Amino acid sequence: MKTKAIRLYGKKDLRMEEFELPQIQDNEILAKVVSDSLCMSSYKASSQGADHKRIPNDVAQNPIIIGHEFAGELVQVGTKWAHKFKAGDKFSIQPALNYENGPVGILSAPGYSYPYIGGDATYVIIPNEVMEQDCLLAYNGEGYYPASLAEPLSCVIGAMHANYHLTPGSYVHKMEIVDKGKMAILAGVGPMGLAAINYVLRREERHPSLCIVTDVDQTRLDRAAKLYPVEFAATKGIDLRYINTSNMTNPAEELRAITGGSGYNDVFVFAPVKPVVEQADAILAFDGCLNFFAGPGDPKFSAMFNFYNVHYSYTHVVGTSGGNKDDMVEALDLMSKGLDPAGLVTHIGGLDAVIDATNHLPEIPGGKKLIYTHIKMPLTPIAEFEEKGKNDPLLAKLSDICKKNGGLWSVEAESYLLAHYDKQ
Known part of the structure; x- marks a missing residue:
């Protein structure tokens, strides 16, 4: 052959x-x-x-x-x-x-x-x-x-599953995003960010109550909002907002203000850009999990992380590189159900x-x-x-x-x- x-x-x-x-x-x-x-x-x-x-x-x-x-x-x-x-x-x-x-x-x-x-x-x-x-x-x-496209979708599924949070008074980690929590998807209207939004809106058993999606390109934000409307998200009990951070004087401060100052339980970074990573760190809630999704091409890529908050606010970071078999099966199942x-x-x-x-x-x-x-x-x-x-x-x-x-x-x-x- x-x-x-x-x-x-x-x-x-x-x-x-x-x-x-x-x-x-x-x-x-x-x-x-x-x-x-x-x-x-x-x-x-x-x-x-x-x-x-x-x-x-x-x-x-x-x-x-x-x-x-x-x-x-x-x-x-x-x-x-x-x-x-x-x-x-x-x-x-x-x-x-x-x-x-x-x-x-x-x-x-x-x-x-x-x-x-x-x-x-x-x-x-x-x-x-x-x-x-x-x-x-x-x-x-x-x-x-x-x-x-099940493979890229499986990657964002794996990322959601890989986030974790603490059980107060113990060292037991609870895997997954916080149900009905506050989520931020930063630099989130590229292909993988769109896959993440789609998954958040179509998932049945666990989703945030607030989900902000940021970018600096208004055209891409508008396209994302057309594909995945805030009105549809509302029927799922999700307050979905598309935000252009280039219009903000202090993005981290203003994004945090949306939560009433408490910050976000789950923050996903979809671009390997130092200021975006540091912005993600700055908006984490107590016990907030930062998921560094976008793999950098530079093996020396680094960014500042607030270790005072790591110690006293239990903030933490995870990274995922692709999904696994179970994530792929979940992706294919969601597609068979209409995604x-x-x-x-x-x-x-x-x-x-x-x-x-x-x-x-x-x-x-x-x-x-x-x-x-x-x-x-x-x-x-x-x-x-x-x-x-x-x-x-x-x-x-x-x-x-x-x-x-x-x-x-x-x-x-x-x-x-x-x-x-x-x-x-």
Whole structure:
């Protein structure tokens, strides 16, 4: 079976190549990738090459397939797994395997560490350890892009679960955000921030009573408010507010004033920016938990933290790097119950768009860049479909479909794209 894939050889050295996959072993599965959403983590992997903790040291000689937010369908199932999977099953993968014997040890992950599996490919071989770790997950919903976006959603789910608070008079930590507490999502209208807002509003058993979302870009704040309206949040018992901190003289002081001076129980930082981290520290309540979500590219990144408050107000910090299998299962379950992640998607492209988009991801505005690996298409903002459609009837049709769905991507748009665009 031939595959066409984007392979990493070193720092910013990504190449589109076609090559033969080996015959699968009895404990492996051959799969067709349909969609992959580009992640800032892939930009970091490309930028750092072999210096990245998940990338093998010999990547120059043995390249890996990049991309880890992917979905597709199974093509051929080895005998070991025939009792559990069958050809034609749709799937998603939790890439954080936590498998000690992987190519780079416990940090090994599809999309970073393996020569024959990654999201930016037409066909891949799923290795035994993915199934052994229960990280090959069935997807029973419509389309494919929701399953691709289950991985980023699982990351914010994991972050919410990782927060913790104290039990007064003991050293027992209570995991999770404070139910009906006060939450702040800082720098929160990028792709992952939007995923967090969506999860907060759709979650059934635990949510804050107050949730502020901040940014310095009013256009992005307005888009977030349109996608996830404060009126809808109110029906869930959540006082949701979108706040532009660039209009504030003293953001920390003014954000804290919204709580009556008590501060926020759970604060999530969605940008690795020193002033934002320090702002988060300054608005923590007693026993407040700061979750540093956004992974920095600089290994020496640091910020000031008030240790007086650590000692006397029990403030604390956690960090998460991806979700786990249970978080992924929760994400897929929420999608089966109606959570649509389409609001995260702002650009659509084919496999031929991956190299340039990945290597310049921080420079490309908007949300998630969704790749369909079996088609040829330059990376195109959904917002430009209508204008570009004046000279391209396929884009004109996609524009009409997206308009019908509130300007968002959809299963209908995906189905049309896959049926009509040029194949790789």
